[in-house]
Amino acid sequence: MGLDIRWPIGLMFTLIGALLVINGAVVKSDHAISLGININLIWGIVLLVFGVLMLMGANKGRKNPPSA
Amino acid sequence: MQPIHLAGIDYTILLAYVAFVIGIGWMLSRYMKTSADFLTSARSIPTWVTGLAFISANLGALELVGMAASGAKYGISTAHFYWVGAIPAMIFLAVFMMPFYYGSKARSVPEYLKMRFDERVRALNSVAFAVMTIFASGISMNALAKLLNQLLGWDYNVALWVCSGVVLLYVLKGGLTSAIYTEVLQFFMIVLGFAPVVYLGLKDVGGWHAMNHSLQAVAVDPAALYLKPAGISYAPDAWTSAWTPVLAGPAHNPMGVDWFAMIFGLGFVLSFGYWCTNFLVVQRAMAAKNMTAARNTPLVAAVPKMFFPFLVILPGMIAAALMTMPDKNYRIPPPILSSATYAKAIDAVKSANPADASAAVTAVSSSLGTKVDAERITSLVAANAANKLSDEQIKQGLYNSIAENDYDSVILSLVKKYCPAGLLGLALTALLASFMSGMAGNVTAFNTVFTYDLYQAYFAKGKSDHHYFMAGKVVTVAGIALSILAAYFASMFNNCMDVIQLVFGFVNAPLFATFLLGMFWKRTTATGAFIGLFGGIFSSALFHALTTTPGNLDSAGHVVNIAKGGYLHVVSVFPSEMAQNFWLASFAFTACLGLTLVISLATQSMKTDADLKGLVYSLTPKIVDNNQPWFQRPAIVGIVLLIACVILNVIFW
Numbered sequence: 001m002g003l004d005i006r007w008p009i010g011l012m013f014t015l016i017g018a019l020l021v022i023n024g025a026v027v028k029s030d031h032a033i034s035l036g037i038n039i040n041l042i043w044g045i046v047l048l049v050f051g052v053l054m055l056m057g058a059n060k061g062r063k064n065p066p067s068a
Numbered sequence: 069m070q071p072i073h074l075a076g077i078d079y080t081i082l083l084a085y086v087a088f089v090i091g092i093g094w095m096l097s098r099y100m101k102t103s104a105d106f107l108t109s110a111r112s113i114p115t116w117v118t119g120l121a122f123i124s125a126n127l128g129a130l131e132l133v134g135m136a137a138s139g140a141k142y143g144i145s146t147a148h149f150y151w152v153g154a155i156p157a158m159i160f161l162a163v164f165m166m167p168f169y170y171g172s173k174a175r176s177v178p179e180y181l182k183m184r185f186d187e188r189v190r191a192l193n194s195v196a197f198a199v200m201t202i203f204a205s206g207i208s209m210n211a212l213a214k215l216l217n218q219l220l221g222w223d224y225n226v227a228l229w230v231c232s233g234v235v236l237l238y239v240l241k242g243g244l245t246s247a248i249y250t251e252v253l254q255f256f257m258i259v260l261g262f263a264p265v266v267y268l269g270l271k272d273v274g275g276w277h278a279m280n281h282s283l284q285a286v287a288v289d290p291a292a293l294y295l296k297p298a299g300i301s302y303a304p305d306a307w308t309s310a311w312t313p314v315l316a317g318p319a320h321n322p323m324g325v326d327w328f329a330m331i332f333g334l335g336f337v338l339s340f341g342y343w344c345t346n347f348l349v350v351q352r353a354m355a356a357k358n359m360t361a362a363r364n365t366p367l368v369a370a371v372p373k374m375f376f377p378f379l380v381i382l383p384g385m386i387a388a389a390l391m392t393m394p395d396k397n398y399r400i401p402p403p404i405l406s407s408a409t410y411a412k413a414i415d416a417v418k419s420a421n422p423a424d425a426s427a428a429v430t431a432v433s434s435s436l437g438t439k440v441d442a443e444r445i446t447s448l449v450a451a452n453a454a455n456k457l458s459d460e461q462i463k464q465g466l467y468n469s470i471a472e473n474d475y476d477s478v479i480l481s482l483v484k485k486y487c488p489a490g491l492l493g494l495a496l497t498a499l500l501a502s503f504m505s506g507m508a509g510n511v512t513a514f515n516t517v518f519t520y521d522l523y524q525a526y527f528a529k530g531k532s533d534h535h536y537f538m539a540g541k542v543v544t545v546a547g548i549a550l551s552i553l554a555a556y557f558a559s560m561f562n563n564c565m566d567v568i569q570l571v572f573g574f575v576n577a578p579l580f581a582t583f584l585l586g587m588f589w590k591r592t593t594a595t596g597a598f599i600g601l602f603g604g605i606f607s608s609a610l611f612h613a614l615t616t617t618p619g620n621l622d623s624a625g626h627v628v629n630i631a632k633g634g635y636l637h638v639v640s641v642f643p644s645e646m647a648q649n650f651w652l653a654s655f656a657f658t659a660c661l662g663l664t665l666v667i668s669l670a671t672q673s674m675k676t677d678a679d680l681k682g683l684v685y686s687l688t689p690k691i692v693d694n695n696q697p698w699f700q701r702p703a704i705v706g707i708v709l710l711i712a713c714v715i716l717n718v719i720f721w
Contacts, residue, residue, distance in 0.1 A: 003092070003095050003096055003099075003249070005092075005117055005249045005252055005253075008088050008091065008092050008095075008249070008253065009252065009253055009256060011088070012084060012085070012088045012253065013256070013260070015084055016081055016084060016494065019077060019080060019081065019084075019490070020077075020490050020491070020494070023077050023489070023490045024490070027489075027490075031488070033485070033486065033487070033488050034268055034486055034487070034488050034491070035268055035271060035272055035486070037268070039264055039268065039486075039487075039488065039491055040488060040490040040491055043260075043264050043491060043494075044490075046260070047260060050256075050260065
């Protein structure tokens with residue numbers, strides 16, 4: 001199929017990751033629920049990195065399309 | 069469980085996911101030109117994508133919810149569904165069976181059966197499969213709508229129709245490819261959505277060792293957590309060792325199974341039957357772009373599958389451990405009761421006489437309609453008499469003293485306990501995603517089987533491809549409409565659903581015997597396979613009618629619920645439903661195998677060796693893959709994975 005699934009995966013997790021990072025950075029209120037950890041910020045960064053890696057993979061795949 | 073309130077960011081994440089899946093359908097729709105594009109993805113998808121879709125199709129929400137429930141109920145032994153069940157079967161599919169499925173150019177599992185045997189076997193299999201997928205998708209959608217209703221306060225009908233509508237949109241646009249792509253997206257959603265919850269839960273109980281320590285107390289006195297009736301006690305490792313309690317015998321492990329039923333019933337018959345013959349999962353591998361990719365699909369899937377217990381079973385174990393720690397203020401949620409029921413029980417507490425404890429307990433128990441913890445009710449009544457409690461305080465006290473657990477809420481109760489707004493949206497979206505892709509998976513398997521194996525085979529032979537393309541689309545819409553009907557049916561007649569699932573159990577139990585003989589013994593005849601299958605189905609129904617479990621017998625020894633067996637006569641009583649189920653499968657498999665063997669020998673085969681080329685092991689040229697690097701050779705990768713699986717079993721022995 002002509003659509004590389006890594007594009008939507010990458011875009012979606014970059015978007016959600018960014019949302020969580022911003023939320024974690026701005027909303028300082030209630031970390032008690034997550035054991036005092038700013039889990040939104042940390043996990044947002046994880047998602048962001050994952051999303052960007054997927055996008056990079058998709059971009060690389062676009063430049064050298066697989067032969068089969 | 070009390071309702072969950074979602075914040076703006078949670079809804080944003082949810083909407084982003086929905087927008088992306090619909091967007092994928094839209095992007096794919098321009099590639100949908102033939103019926104093959106729509107129904108079989110025209111065999112064009114890379115291995116890692118089909119591999120992740122392969123596990124995702126199985127990892128429906130009910131599995132996610134059910135595994136956490138079993139983790140609390142049975143502990144680490146639940147991992148046998150992965151380490152004894154799924155992994156060996158997936159490797160067998162890759163190494164031995166995929167060459168026939170993919171190599172025969174069959175478009176579906178029933179079509180393979182037609183090539184190998186005849187129309188009768190195909191018709192039996194395809195009708196049973198089509199009906200089963202509709203009910204499976206209906207059951208899953210009913211559970212989703214109920215969940216959204218109870219948890220977020222959405223209207224049941226709106227939730228059902230909106231979620232089905234989203235699935236319809238993307239499946240109708242992008243067909244099987246859409247379903248597979250969304251399954252990959254869902255795979256990452258689930259892993260990335262639940263991992264932080266597991267991490268926080270494990271941290272909260274004090275880490276792995278502290279959790280195991282707490283679970284030893286659970287094993288010695290499971291009644292304290294309402295996991296088992298009072299008086300039952302296991303060895304301290306019953307929740308934390310995978311094999312020792314099973315080897316010790318059915319009375320020594322919470323599942324109530326013995327090692328033979330575990331290995332033969334679950335590990336061989338049920339798992340191989342599911343992973344190797346169920347078109348819902350096999351279809352994902354059949355969509356791969358070439359034979360190597362098809363054979364590697366289950367192997368790619370096996371790697372994450374092996375570690376899934378840490379994501380899906382561990383939360384249940386964490387929940388059980390948390391319950392032993394009073395300062396964590398956690399319990400596995402009790403069954404959901406209406407506020408009217410609570411109001412009645414609050415009145416019962418207020419009017420109870422603290423001097424007559426047993427009457428107070430009976431009154432409260434009957435107004436709640438559940439079993440209650442007598443000690444807790446007594447002290448609640450006493451506390452209220454000494455010092456007037458508010459209705460809210462009494463309600464909390466009642467909530468904590470209901471002596472029954474709603475295990476299916478384990479996973480969500482942890483999500484609620486640990487997730488702040490944001491992460492909450494991510495975890496709920498992951499759950500929602502798995503419900504929706506469960507429906508999409510069933511509907512895309514249904515439309516292929518219905519279009520090719522029923523419509524094209526019996527109703528409209530020899531039409532143009534465009535005709536079948538359009539038929540496939542119509543069947544997709546019909547499949548979703550029927551699923552919605554099935555969901556309403558499930559919401560109204562819960563007991564009928566139990567019976568229906570039971571019947572599917574009967575139909576599926578013997579199926580693997582037919583495939584095994586068909587693929588590896590060329591002498592197997594169509595008549596042998598057909599009668600053997602019927603015989604297997606009949607014998608599993610008979611086995612069920614003659615056996616039951618202790619919980620299903622009243623004090624006089626009469627059967628309480630016929631859906632739990634023993635309604636003809638009770639010949640044998642199994643310690644648990646799981647043991648009954650494993651033995652039933654073993655029995656049905658053996659009956660089908662024996663019958664098919666005997667009848668095949670007594671009947672003439674209608675197929676020549678040339679007909680069976682590519683369909684039977686001994687008549688198919690072996691795939692030469694010596695020139696491939698080792699990591700692309702299924703046999704070698706399969707052995708490596710098996711060794712890894714054995715190591716996991718030993719670590720958690």
